[in-house]
Amino acid sequence: MAEETESGETVAGQGQPQIRMQVLAQFIRDMSFENMVAKKGVSSGDVQPDIQIAVSLDARKRPVDHQYDVISKYRCTSKNKTNGETLFLLEIEYGAIFHVEGVPDEQLHPFLLIECPRLVFPFVRRIISDVTRDGGFPALNIDTVDFVTLYRQELARRSQAAQAQTAVN
Template identity: 45%
Template sequence: MATQNGAPTQNPAPSLNVLAQYIKDFSFENPNAPRSLGAPQSQPDVNIEIHVNARPGPEGEFEVELKVEGGAKVGPETLFAFELTYAGIFRVQNVPEQALQPVVLIECPRLLFPFARQIIADAVRNGGFPPLMIDPVDFAALYQQRIAQAQAEAQTAAGQA
């Protein structure tokens, strides 16, 4: 506990504020319409990839991007495809340095995800298909995979040097 003028002071509480949210880039393709709008002969193969990127800004602010790419196919025929980059500006204050990266790369995308999910569901529905309801994402597991991949790449680079 710190003191000021002889009296104890409280450390300010950590805070995470959403300053803005926005669609940075969005694309929806329905390349085989109207042929693709009928009942499919078999269950569509749905593929979804999620990536998180962050950039620091001024005074404890970060721009966090949630990039969601995916689509559905039946055999070789594409039913639909989409790419969404949904971003937010976050202010992170009073967070210890060792906790900053997990907050930015886990908690911030967790706050953005429901909005990105709804944008995609609406676009797929507006494209003539049942809404695509993406399952919740474990951003902590994605973060751990990212750290493990970076460590493996560093070991590979060290082994080649």
């Protein structure tokens, strides 16, 4: 049942814990960009780029209560479709420190690996775009990452690995 505060605001579900999430810091933990065209002198006349993006995530509890490190790793590889030569390789590990309260323990893992990366994704996308443009290529504006699907795929991969491990033993 909804209750009314002194100011007239309606507050629903007083018994449910409030989820509080705050980004305390964002940072590039590691980044490299290799322009193979400049290194090898690939001719630009026959270039048909094929871009592959790989994303992986990691989250860890910090020593401070309710604080977590969430690291998003992106590997962007552009290869020439005509001959398979690599045009550029961008690897970036983007970190953020989050303060998270009110999330039930059984939902914390997906929250950290879905909601937290989703919140900082626009910043990573901007960095990837700027680095590729500054590296001599058209700006790479990566599509929005579906972190829910990515999380489910990782759970399925872990489940299959566990099943394979038990079959071996």
